[in-house]
Amino acid sequence: MRIEVRSEKCVGCQVCIDSCPYTAIVMKDDKAFINEYCQFCRACVSVCPEGAIIEIAEEGDKVKPADISDYKGVWVFAEQRHGYIASVAFELLGVGRKLADARKTTLSAVLFGSSENEAKELVKWGADRVYFCGDAIFKDFNDEPCSELLSRLISEHKPEIVLAGATPIGRSFIPRVAAKLKTGLTADCTSLEIDAETGNLLQVRPAFGGNIMATILCPNNRPQIATVRPRVMKRGEYVSDRSGEIIKVESGNLLCRTKVVETVTEESSCKVNLQEAEVIVSGGRGLGDAKGFKLLEELAGLLDGTLGSSRAAVDEGWIAYSHQVGQTGKTVCPKIYIACGISGAVQHLVGMSSSDVIIAINKNQEAPIFNVATYGIVGDLYDVVPMMIKKLKEAKA
Amino acid sequence: MNIVVCIKQVPDTAEVRINPETNTLIREGVPSIINPYDTHAVEAALQIKDKTGAKVTVITMGPPQAEDALRETIAMGADDVRLISDRAFAGADTWATSYALYKAIDKIGFDIILCGKQAIDGDTAQVGPEVAEFLNIPHIAYVRKVEDVSDKSIRVQRLMDDGYDVVESSLPVLLTVVKEINIPRLPSLKGKMAAKKAVITKMDINAIGAEVENVGLKGSPTQVKNIFAPDAKVDRKVLSGTLEEQVDALVKELGVMKCV
Ligand SMILES: Cc1cc2nc3c(=O)[nH]c(=O)nc-3n(C[C@H](O)[C@H](O)[C@H](O)COP(=O)(O)OP(=O)(O)OC[C@H]3O[C@@H](n4cnc5c(N)ncnc54)[C@H](O)[C@@H]3O)c2cc1C
Ligand SMILES: Cc1cc2nc3c(=O)[nH]c(=O)nc-3n(C[C@H](O)[C@H](O)[C@H](O)COP(=O)(O)OP(=O)(O)OC[C@H]3O[C@@H](n4cnc5c(N)ncnc54)[C@H](O)[C@@H]3O)c2cc1C
Ligand code: SF4
Ligand code: SF4
Numbered sequence: 001m002r003i004e005v006r007s008e009k010c011v012g013c014q015v016c017i018d019s020c021p022y023t024a025i026v027m028k029d030d031k032a033f034i035n036e037y038c039q040f041c042r043a044c045v046s047v048c049p050e051g052a053i054i055e056i057a058e059e060g061d062k063v064k065p066a067d068i069s070d071y072k073g074v075w076v077f078a079e080q081r082h083g084y085i086a087s088v089a090f091e092l093l094g095v096g097r098k099l100a101d102a103r104k105t106t107l108s109a110v111l112f113g114s115s116e117n118e119a120k121e122l123v124k125w126g127a128d129r130v131y132f133c134g135d136a137i138f139k140d141f142n143d144e145p146c147s148e149l150l151s152r153l154i155s156e157h158k159p160e161i162v163l164a165g166a167t168p169i170g171r172s173f174i175p176r177v178a179a180k181l182k183t184g185l186t187a188d189c190t191s192l193e194i195d196a197e198t199g200n201l202l203q204v205r206p207a208f209g210g211n212i213m214a215t216i217l218c219p220n221n222r223p224q225i226a227t228v229r230p231r232v233m234k235r236g237e238y239v240s241d242r243s244g245e246i247i248k249v250e251s252g253n254l255l256c257r258t259k260v261v262e263t264v265t266e267e268s269s270c271k272v273n274l275q276e277a278e279v280i281v282s283g284g285r286g287l288g289d290a291k292g293f294k295l296l297e298e299l300a301g302l303l304d305g306t307l308g309s310s311r312a313a314v315d316e317g318w319i320a321y322s323h324q325v326g327q328t329g330k331t332v333c334p335k336i337y338i339a340c341g342i343s344g345a346v347q348h349l350v351g352m353s354s355s356d357v358i359i360a361i362n363k364n365q366e367a368p369i370f371n372v373a374t375y376g377i378v379g380d381l382y383d384v385v386p387m388m389i390k391k392l393k394e395a396k397a
Numbered sequence: 398m399n400i401v402v403c404i405k406q407v408p409d410t411a412e413v414r415i416n417p418e419t420n421t422l423i424r425e426g427v428p429s430i431i432n433p434y435d436t437h438a439v440e441a442a443l444q445i446k447d448k449t450g451a452k453v454t455v456i457t458m459g460p461p462q463a464e465d466a467l468r469e470t471i472a473m474g475a476d477d478v479r480l481i482s483d484r485a486f487a488g489a490d491t492w493a494t495s496y497a498l499y500k501a502i503d504k505i506g507f508d509i510i511l512c513g514k515q516a517i518d519g520d521t522a523q524v525g526p527e528v529a530e531f532l533n534i535p536h537i538a539y540v541r542k543v544e545d546v547s548d549k550s551i552r553v554q555r556l557m558d559d560g561y562d563v564v565e566s567s568l569p570v571l572l573t574v575v576k577e578i579n580i581p582r583l584p585s586l587k588g589k590m591a592a593k594k595a596v597i598t599k600m601d602i603n604a605i606g607a608e609v610e611n612v613g614l615k616g617s618p619t620q621v622k623n624i625f626a627p628d629a630k631v632d633r634k635v636l637s638g639t640l641e642e643q644v645d646a647l648v649k650e651l652g653v654m655k656c657v
Contacts, residue, residue: 023408035460036461040621081557141562168557171522172536176536179495182492183618184490184492184617184619187521187522207519213626214623215621216620260563261564262563263560264560359647376633377640377643377644377647388644391645395648
């Protein structure tokens with residue numbers, strides 16, 4: 001395939017030039033021309049008002065599709081740390097159930113290490129079946145045994161979809177599985193759906209530092225593997241008397257050339273516990289100074305919430321980094337997110353836009369945060385927040 | 398000891414925006430840079446070289462223009478560079494990228510391979526671990542410190558969600574590094590001269606011995622179907638009246654939502 005400008009259609013308006021992130025479009029004799037920098041990202045195709053930029057199929061483009069008809073079922077890799085299943089596993093079971101229903105198939109979980117009791121929890125969270133291997137080799141996280149055993153199970157049972165958390169663990173070893181099995185892996189997905197027409201998995205993910213979203217397909221290979229961003233998907237439904245099958249797996253001889261000699265837990269990241277909070281009151285540069293967070297703290301206190309912030313407020317030194325929400329901070333998904341004096345840059349939005357209810361308080365009515373807000377109040381936060389505090393206190397009294 | 402560092406030339410994504418009305422990218426003269434994580438990988442390699450006298454070879458797969466990125470690393474102190482470039486490599490996803498890098502690295506020879514944690518355009522963080530799998534060597538991702546390195550083994554700190562692990566591995570090994578690992582050095586004057594003079598060795602598909610059906614678009618299981626602006630969903634509810642009336646209504650809603 002190649003992306004090409006049909007020069008007879010090109011009117012030389014140059015609109016396409018700035019649309020290419022790779023600087024691959026240049027003007028030659030008043031016509032656009034695509035050079036070798038092109039990465040086939042297709043960003044330019046829809047931009048051209050003349051429809052002059054097209055995708056051209058080339059000889060040999062067509063890959064022979066592998067035989068994918070035997071692949072059935074949705075799998076979730078349930079990662080554990082220190083014996084406990086990570087909460088992202090329950091989110092994967094939530095979205096996994098939807099995908100399995102859409103494909104009219106079953107949902108299985110895979111658990112390495114931890115205990116059979118934890119495996120049973122996965123059933124209660126929605127798994128029809130759990131492949132469980134309790135071998136001591138999985139006590140600490142090492143990439144090789146995880147990728148080897150998971151690859152082996154996939155080859156044996158042939159699931160059509162495999163999901164894992166986009167965590168330091170999932171993002172580290174799942175690529176080895178994809179490499180070994182020669183199949184596609186989509187990173188850090190924020191939305192997953194089944195294409196009703198083809199049955200393929202539509203995998204949506206942020207790229208370019210969160211500035212754009214891309215839909216990724218893996219049409220000719222199976223399984224379709226994705227890592228999924230934590231805190232974005234809703235958890236599955238917990239049913240304490242749900243029954244399912246636990247299948248014990250032998251580890252066999254697994255190669256492991258790395259060794260964890262020490263595990264150090266650093267407190268700072270857990271103290272704030274933003275990711276568990278039901279209510280988050282966040283402040284941005286609009287607070288003007290560090291004292292603004294005192295006011296927000298009072299509001300958060302009344303709502304049993306905790307404090308969040310934009311990067312700008314952290315950069316100003318008004319609040320610790322552990323409170324930062326967004327691309328380079330935490331991804332949160334509370335019931336209520338209150339953004340005070342935050343403009344709503346995409347890097348902030350990717351960290352909080354899946355909150356159930358978003359309340360934005362900003363004095364600039366053009367601020368992009370209002371685009372994602374359920375409730376927006378245009379006004380000075382130093383008028384609005386004290387008024388809210390007063391009324392909340394009255395309501396409580 | 399041979400160290401191979403993989404770098405990628407990327408558009409400076411801090412400058413890339415998307416127009417929400419048209420779903421198209423707006424680039425304001427985005428300059429190409431070395432992927433920021435990769436300069437830390439180069440620095441990590443040079444620090445091991447300073448200690449052990451290892452040879453550092455920097456490679457990149459990309460269009461001919463990616464040569465500029467390689468020259469920058471010579472200026473920092475890299476001993477040798479290779480540009481892996483062929484029309485056939487274009488449009489590669491992480492599988493096909495890793496396959497081509499693996500073929501090239503296998504030809505060059507290695508004890509330690511260094512990659513960045515992720516590239517700031519594709520953002521997948523997959524290429525490092527995939528290369529390790531192809532080479533059948535162990536890898537350690539998210540390395541924030543190299544504690545010790547010898548001819549046979551290495552000990553590093555690996556960043557995790559709740560802290561870090563100290564991990565040992567035998568060599569050969571592949572590491573992907575985070576920014577905390579070091580501060581990349583500036584090019585020296587001598588380095589800049591060397592960079593200017595250097596003849597860049599190119600490796601094409603034949604030189605690396607890759608099979609056509611495994612590289613580029615053809616070798617890629619994933620496809621980018623489309624791109625669009627980050628989502629502006631929502632079921633917006635209007636609050637009206639004076640500021641006080643709006644706040645009143647909001648507090649009532651909060652009450653309905655449970656929290657009061
Ligand atoms: C690679 C990269 C990663 C990033 N990661 C993150 C991240 O993780 N998290 C993050 O948040 N940002 C991140 N950013 C930064 C992001 O682009 C924005 O710069 C940042 O979010 C802006 O913070 P802000 O909204 O607080 O400040 P501003 O954009 O300056 O907005 C301040 C807002 O407050 C309003 N305001 C001012 N005074 C008042 C008042 N008295 N009452 C009410 N409203 C008022 C203004 O109208 C304005 O909308 C990242 C950027 C890059 C390039
Ligand atoms: C919008 C968009 C979304 C995409 N999503 C996916 C996806 O989900 N799955 C997928 O498989 N592909 C995806 N791709 C394709 C992918 O970006 C390319 O394969 C790219 O060549 C490598 O991936 P990356 O940029 O994510 O690198 P990463 O895996 O993030 O890079 C990690 C490290 O590998 C090394 N490295 C990476 N590329 C090179 C290179 N060319 N030369 C030398 N060293 C290198 C560097 O050390 C780098 O720091 C996507 C592409 C686009 C445009
Ligand atoms: S946008 Fe279309 S018409 Fe305009 S210069 Fe580009 S290719 Fe030509
Ligand atoms: S497809 Fe992407 S990389 Fe290629 S010319 Fe168009 S915008 Fe640039």
